[in-house]
Each structure stands twice: as C-alpha cells, then as structure tokens.
Amino acid sequence: MNAWFSVFTALVAVIALVLLAMLGVETIGLKSIFGVIIPYVAFVIFFVGVAYRIIGWAKVPVPFRIPTTGGQGKSLPWIKASYTDAPWTTLGVILRMALEVLLFRSLFRNTKAEVREGPRITYASAQWLWLAGILFHYSFLTIILRHARFFFENVPSFVEMLSSVDGFFQILVPTLFLSDLAFLAAVTYLFLRRVVLPQMRYISLPADYFPLFLIGGIGISGVLMRQVWKVDLLKVKELTMGWFTFHPVVPEGLGTIFYVHVFLVSCLLAYIPFSKIMHMGGVFLSPTRNLANVNRSERYVNPWNYPVKVHTYDEYEDEFREKMKEAGIPVDKE
Amino acid sequence: MYDKGKIIIGVIIFLALLLSPFLYQLGKPVTAPTLVLGTKEKQCVESLAFMKSSHMVLLDTWRDEVVREGKSLYVNSAGKPYNMSLQNTCMKCHTTKTQFCDRCHDYLDVAPNCWDCHIAPKEKEQQVARSVK
Numbered sequence: 001m002n003a004w005f006s007v008f009t010a011l012v013a014v015i016a017l018v019l020l021a022m023l024g025v026e027t028i029g030l031k032s033i034f035g036v037i038i039p040y041v042a043f044v045i046f047f048v049g050v051a052y053r054i055i056g057w058a059k060v061p062v063p064f065r066i067p068t069t070g071g072q073g074k075s076l077p078w079i080k081a082s083y084t085d086a087p088w089t090t091l092g093v094i095l096r097m098a099l100e101v102l103l104f105r106s107l108f109r110n111t112k113a114e115v116r117e118g119p120r121i122t123y124a125s126a127q128w129l130w131l132a133g134i135l136f137h138y139s140f141l142t143i144i145l146r147h148a149r150f151f152f153e154n155v156p157s158f159v160e161m162l163s164s165v166d167g168f169f170q171i172l173v174p175t176l177f178l179s180d181l182a183f184l185a186a187v188t189y190l191f192l193r194r195v196v197l198p199q200m201r202y203i204s205l206p207a208d209y210f211p212l213f214l215i216g217g218i219g220i221s222g223v224l225m226r227q228v229w230k231v232d233l234l235k236v237k238e239l240t241m242g243w244f245t246f247h248p249v250v251p252e253g254l255g256t257i258f259y260v261h262v263f264l265v266s267c268l269l270a271y272i273p274f275s276k277i278m279h280m281g282g283v284f285l286s287p288t289r290n291l292a293n294v295n296r297s298e299r300y301v302n303p304w305n306y307p308v309k310v311h312t313y314d315e316y317e318d319e320f321r322e323k324m325k326e327a328g329i330p331v332d333k334e
Numbered sequence: 335m336y337d338k339g340k341i342i343i344g345v346i347i348f349l350a351l352l353l354s355p356f357l358y359q360l361g362k363p364v365t366a367p368t369l370v371l372g373t374k375e376k377q378c379v380e381s382l383a384f385m386k387s388s389h390m391v392l393l394d395t396w397r398d399e400v401v402r403e404g405k406s407l408y409v410n411s412a413g414k415p416y417n418m419s420l421q422n423t424c425m426k427c428h429t430t431k432t433q434f435c436d437r438c439h440d441y442l443d444v445a446p447n448c449w450d451c452h453i454a455p456k457e458k459e460q461q462v463a464r465s466v467k
Contacts, residue, residue: 160445
C-alpha cells in the first residue's frame with residue numbers, strides 16, 4: 001500500500017468522524033444519540049470485545065517455552081545468572097513482566113545500526129521511541145485517572161493530588177496540565193516517526209495511523225474544550241453521572257466540542273477490540289516474555305498430545321509366546 | 335498446560351476496574367449541588383453562560399489588571415462599570431464561599447488558587463444542605 005495513501009485515508013477517516021459529530025449535534029440535533037446511545041454502545045462493544053478477544057487467547061494452549069532471554073540463563077553454580085532477564089522462577093517471570101509492562105524494558109534495549117565512514121558498521125542504543133512511548137502511555141493513564149472526577153459523585157482523593165501535581169506550574173487559567181502537553185508531544189512524535197523515517201513509512205498502514213490520529217484528535221478536542229471553547233462542567237458531570245446511574249440525561253447548552261470529544265472517545269473504545277490497541281491485554285500474554293527459561297530443567301508435555309496406545313514388550317511376549325517358542329526365539333518368561 | 339485460570343483473574347480485575355463507576359453508584363441518583371446565590375440581583379458581571387464556563391478567566395484577567403497594571407475599573411459587555419475585586423465585587427453578592435464557590439469546586443474537584451492570597455470572609459455558622467433532594 002502506498003505510504004501517503006495510508007496517512008491520507010486514516011486522516012480522512014478521523015476528520016469524517018469529527019464532522020459527523022458536528023453535523024449530528026449542530027445541524028440535526030441528535031444530542032441524545034451522541035451523548036448517550038453511542039457512548040453506551042461503544043462501552044458495550046469495548047467491554048464484550050476485549051473480554052471476547054482475551055478469552056479467545058486464553059483457550060490457546062501455552063506453547064513450548066520460547067522466552068527471548070536478555071541475560072545469562074541459570075547454569076552452573078559459579079556462573080552468574082540474570083534473575084529477571086532470563087528468569088527461572090515464577091517470581092522472576094513476574095518481575096520481568098513488571099519491568100516490561102511498567103517500564104517497557106524491551107523497547108529500552110532498542111539498538112540502531114548505522115554505516116559510517118570506512119565503511120564500518122556501528123550499533124548504538126536508540127531510545128527515542130522508548131521515551132515517546134513511555135511519555136505517551138503514562139500521560140494517557142494520568143489523563144484517564146484525572147477524568148475520574150466526572151465518574152464518581154464523591155471524587156476520590158488521589159484525583160486531586162494527581163491534578164495538583166499535574167498542574168504544578170499553574171500556567172494559564174484553567175491550569176494547563178503537563179500530562180496534556182506530554183501527551184500531544186508524544187503523539188506528534190509517534191506520528192512523525194512513521195512519516196519521516198523511510199523504513200517506518202514503508203511498513204506503516206492505515207491501521208497504524210488511524211489510532212494515532214484518533215487519539216490525537218481526542219487530546220486536541222480535550223485541550224480545546226478546557227482552554228478555548230469552555231463548557232459548563234456541572235452539566236458535563238450531570239451527563240456522565242447519568243451514564244453511570246443508568247438515568248441518562250442530556251443537559252441543554254453543552255457545546256459541540258464536548259460531543260465531538262465524547263464521540264471520538266466512543267469511536268476509540270469501540271475500535272479497540274478490533275485493533276492493535278489490544279496490545280494492552282496482549283502484552284501480558286507474550287510467550288517470549290511470560291515464560292520461564294527452564295526448557296532444559298523441566299519437562300514440557302505438549303498439551304494437545306492425545307493418549308498414545310502403547311504395546312509393551314511384556315504384552316507382546318504374552319501375545320506371541322507360543323509362536324516365539326515354536327520358532328526357537330528366546331523368551332523372558334516361560 | 336493452559337493458563338486459563340490466571341488469565342480469567344486478570345480479565346476480572348480489568349472488568350471490575352472498568353465497571354467501578356457503575357458499581358460505586360449502584361443506580362443511586364446523583365444530586366447535583368445547588369448554589370446559594372446570596373442575592374436578588376438578576377445580572378452578574380457578564381452573562382450567566384459566560385460566568386458558568388469562564389469565570390476563572392475573568393477573575394484571572396482582573397487579578398493581572400489590578401495587581402500588575404494598577405487598573406481597577408472593568409466595563410462589561412453591556413457597558414456597565416465594575417470595580418475589579420473578588421472580595422468587594424463578587425463576594426458582595428455571593429457572600430458565602432462555602433455555599434457558593436466550594437459547592438461546584440468540590441463536586442468537580444477543582445482547586446482554584448484564589449485563596450492562596452485572599453482570606454476567605456468569615457461566614458455565619460449556618461448549615462444549609464449541600465443539595466436539594
């Protein structure tokens with residue numbers, strides 16, 4: 001697929017979604033559809049879809065252990081083994097997975113090969129992707145947790161703490177959150193990385209660009225709603241609490257930007273089970289990371305082996321003893 | 335060997351987190367805070383919709399104009415002049431911080447920094463229900 005065609009289709013798709021929400025709310029006035037029905041449907045698709053995908057994965061047998069080790073495996077007692085990079089215990093695997101899930105350990109190991117003068121090839125660590133990735137994921141998490149103020153009647157105390165740290169510098173009014181800045185910067189980097197590097201551009205598909213644009217659109221609409229086209233938060237909370245109490249209401253007077261934001265989030269939620277974003281469940285099920293490095297110390301029995309009918313020598317002899325004697329073949333039992 | 339057991343536990347934790355806002359509320363209706371306006375005046379400094387969404391911007395502009403530029407007169411969009419002062423203009427009508435400002439701010443977890451410098455006016459000890467049932 002042509003690289004620019006991928007960028008273009010994904011961009012058009014996201015712009016179409018934004019226009020759809022604007023048209024639906026402003027021109028046709030389908031506020032209850034965009035404010036209540038679509039979010040509910042999206043939530044159900046997300047909920048059922050993610051559970052379905054993961055249960056599907058759970059039905060697959062655990063394969064022969066294929067950990068890609070990043071250190072010395074357990075061997076002779078005088079050879080120092082790496083406990084978390086080539087784990088041989090469950091605790092080691094848990095630690096390895098924690099490093100992987102929380103700190104993106106594998107991505108941090110990323111190296112880059114370069115041909116220099118000589119010609120001579122050099123390898124160096126390349127951690128920009130790791131940095132952008134970790135900024136992106138943690139700022140996204142912070143933003144989701146901050147939104148808990150719209151999800152609970154009595155806001156959990158950690159939300160205020162998080163918000164005050166996040167808005168520590170008190171830039172602008174309402175305070176500009178650092179996580180919003182980091183989020184938009186990271187999304188921009190992740191997008192530019194795909195279009196600027198030729199080899200990345202070559203392997204990028206609409207399915208890579210679409211989530212980036214969608215998530216970027218969510219971020220931009222959110223920041224615009226907070227800083228530029230402000231909405232009445234009391235009404236926003238009235239609507240969100242309506243979802244969670246199953247008494248949905250659509251307050252009058254909420255700006256279109258709010259519906260655009262909610263519609264993009266709904267699209268993301270509904271899209272997740274069908275997309276690469278399922279890596280949020282899949283990362284836990286990576287067989288190269290979540291299996292212990294014990295191939296030579298523990299026997300692996302293939303789970304789909306069917307019971308093999310065996311015919312032991314004793315049984316064989318019992319069956320043919322007379323014939324063996326006749327033919328003069330020695331037998332164990334007389 | 336299958337890891338179904340471990341995976342199901344993970345899925346349950348994930349779904350419980352996802353459903354926590356629903357479970358926490360359990361269908362109880364939410365009572366939005368009601369504000370004690372403290373005045374019979376019909377018109378605030380700017381329109382109601384603007385004040386609801388952007389009062390913080392107005393107050394921030396006032397703060398900058400008064401403290402940094404030394405100006406103290408604000409003329410609203412209808413041409414009516416106001417003295418730019420939180421405590422002398424805003425709180426002349428909205429006398430009670432706890433029953434006006436704090437109600438929405440607490441409900442929506444907003445922590446304005448007005449009171450880092452200003453001293454909240456003393457209020458009469460009267461308890462008014464946070465919201466009307």
